Structures are given as structure tokens and as C-alpha cells.
Amino acid sequence: MKKNFLIILASSLIILIIFVLFSSNKPDIGDIACPCNQNDFSGLVQPDEKLAYFEGKEINIPALAYVDDPKYVLSATSENRWIEVDLSEQKLKAWEGSNLFLETKVSSGLPGTPTPTGEFRIWVKLRATKMSGGSGRYYYYLPNVPYVMYFSGSGIPNWKGYGLHGTYWHNDFGTPRSHGCVNLPTNIAKELYYWVSPILTGNKTSIYASDTNLGTRIVIHE
Numbered sequence: 529m530k531k532n533f534l535i536i537l538a539s540s541l542i543i544l545i546i547f548v549l550f551s552s553n554k555p556d557i558g559d560i561a562c563p564c565n566q567n568d569f570s571g572l573v574q575p576d577e578k579l580a581y582f583e584g585k586e587i588n589i590p591a592l593a594y595v596d597d598p599k600y601v602l603s604a605t606s607e608n609r610w611i612e613v614d615l616s617e618q619k620l621k622a623w624e625g626s627n628l629f630l631e632t633k634v635s636s637g638l639p640g641t642p643t644p645t646g647e648f649r650i651w652v653k654l655r656a657t658k659m660s661g662g663s664g665r666y667y668y669y670l671p672n673v674p675y676v677m678y679f680s681g682s683g684i685p686n687w688k689g690y691g692l693h694g695t696y697w698h699n700d701f702g703t704p705r706s707h708g709c710v711n712l713p714t715n716i717a718k719e720l721y722y723w724v725s726p727i728l729t730g731n732k733t734s735i736y737a738s739d740t741n742l743g744t745r746i747v748i749h750e
Contacts, residue, residue: 568657568658569652569654569657569734570654570733570734571653571654571655571656571657571676571732571733571734572655572656572733573594573596573655573656573672573733574594574656574658574671574672575594577589577658577671577672578594579671580668580669580670580671580672580696580697581667581668581669581670582668582669582670582697582698583665583666583668584665584667587696587697589671589672589696590696590714592674592696592714592715592718593656593672593673593674593694593696593714594656594672594674596655606624607742608624608625609622609623609624609629609723609724609725609744610622610623610744610745610746610747611623611692611720611724611744611745611746611747612746612747612748612749613634613636613643613710613746613747613748613749614749614750615636615643615645615704615748615749615750616750618633618634618635618636618701618702618703618704619631619632619633619634620632620633620634620692620710620712622720622723622724629723630716630719630720632701632712632713632716633701633702633713634701634702634710634711634712635695635698635700635701635702635703635704635705635706635710635711636704636705636706636710636711637704637706637707637708637709638704638705638706638707639704641706641707641708642708643690643706643708643709643710643748644682644684644690644708644748645682645748645749645750646681646682646683646684646747646748647681647682647745647746647747648679648680648681648682648684648690648745648746648747648748649679649680649681649737649742649743649744649745649746650677650678650679650724650725650726650737650743650744650746651678651679651680651686651736651737651743652677652678652686652726652734652735652736652737652743653676653677653678653721653724653726653728653734653735654676654678654733654734655674655675655676655721655733655734656672656673656674656675656676656733657673657676658670658671658672658673659673661707662707668697668707670697673693673694673695674693674694674696674714674717674718675693675694675712675714675717675718675720675721676691676692676693676694677691677692677693677720677721677724677744678690678691679691679692679743679746689708689709690708690709691709691710692709692710692712692717692720692746693709693710693711693712693717694712694713694714694715694716694717694718695711695712695713695714695717696714698711699713701713710748724743724744725737725741725742725743725744726738726741726742726743727741
């Protein structure tokens with residue numbers, strides 16, 4: 529009887545130790561969730577903001593993120609244009625009807641902060657915005673995130689802050705890496721930003737979708 533008691537006690541202690549170790553190493557989802565800062569919808573680049581912080585590292589923001597090519601020509605868009613994001617392949621494809629416009633590797637959400645699946649529409653485009661959040665080793669401060677295309681739909685409201693955008697703080701495309709958004713190489717994000725709707729006019733740095741200027745459809749699947 530005493531031997532059985534000692535075996536049970538030892539087993540319980542082992543289970544308790546494993547639980548404590550696992551809990552201490554498991555990230556707090558509240559710390560790493562992606563409430564992408566949506567306080568500023570001006571889309572204006574902040575030229576004095578040239579330092580970012582991500583995963584405990586200081587990052588110099590590359591000029592590509594905040595310097596525009598003044599010769600860039602905006603293209604007219606059509607309802608035939610749509611975007612497909614394949615999470616299992618970590619790829620994005622931009623289609624015009626059945627014709628492929630571009631294809632690129634992406635970084636979608638990590639297991640704890642997954643990118644939602646379903647059918648969405650771009651509801652606002654911003655030339656640049658600031659994203660910040662998290663705490664401890666998951667703290668991030670990312671000014672001048674370039675070419676942001678926020679989307680909503682399939683039960684995901686605007687305020688959730690999911691979007692497609694350029695990425696200067698890592699280059700691990702093809703691997704889940706984000707807090708829920710779809711990370712794109714900045715040069716690809718720029719091309720996509722001017723290709724999708726709502727259509728920008730003049731020198732605007734932001735534009736909301738409307739009944740007469742619909743946002744491009746986005747389909748995200750496993």
C-alpha cells in the first residue's frame with residue numbers, strides 16, 4: 529500500500545513539474561495578439577520615424593518603406609481582380625479573372641495568432657501606418673509599415689485590424705511569422721497596393737472603400 533502511494537505521489541509531482549515548465553514557456557496570447565494600431569488612418573509616412581523594434585531587436589527602417597517613386601503610375605482596377613492567399617502553401621496569388629498577375633511567398637499568422645480564413649474585402653488602404661503592441665519579448669513598435677490593405681468580412685469586423693502589408697522587420701517569407709496579418713515583401717506589397725481597389729486618386733495616401741469604389745475581394749484558405 530505504501531509503495532503504491534509513493535508511486536502515485538511521484539507521478540503527480542512529475543506531472544506538476546511538466547505543467548509548470550510548459551506554462552512558463554508558453555506565450556501569453558494576449559501579449560502577442562495583433563491589434564494593429566488603427567488610430568491613424570491618414571496613411572501619411574512619418575519621415576522622422578526611422579527606427580523600429582521587433583522581438584527585442586532595433587531595426588533601421590529601409591528607405592523603400594517610406595520613400596515613394598514619384599513616377600509610379602496608378603492602374604485602373606476592375607471587379608475581375610481578386611487575391612488568393614493559400615495558408616498551407618504560404619503563398620499569395622493575384623488574379624484578373626483566370627489570368628495570374630503575380631505570385632509571392634508570404635508570412636501569415638503564427639499558430640497562436642492565426643490569419644482568418646474566408647472571403648473578405650479590402651475596406652481601407654493606407655500608404656503607411658504604425659503598428660505596435662505586445663509586451664516583454666513579444667513587444668513590437670513598427671512605424672511606417674508600408675502599403676497596408678486592411679480587410680474585413682466572414683465575421684471579421686474592421687476593428688480586428690487584419691490586413692496585407694509590406695514587411696521590413698523580417699525576411700522569412702514562406703513561413704508563418706505574423707500576429708495575424710499577411711506579411712508581404714515590401715516591393716510586392718507596393719505593386720499590389722496600386723493594383724487593388726479601392727482606387728486611389730490624386731496624391732491621396734489613404735482611401736476607404738465605398739459603394740462606388742469597392743474593395744478588392746480576398747479569399748484566404750488552408
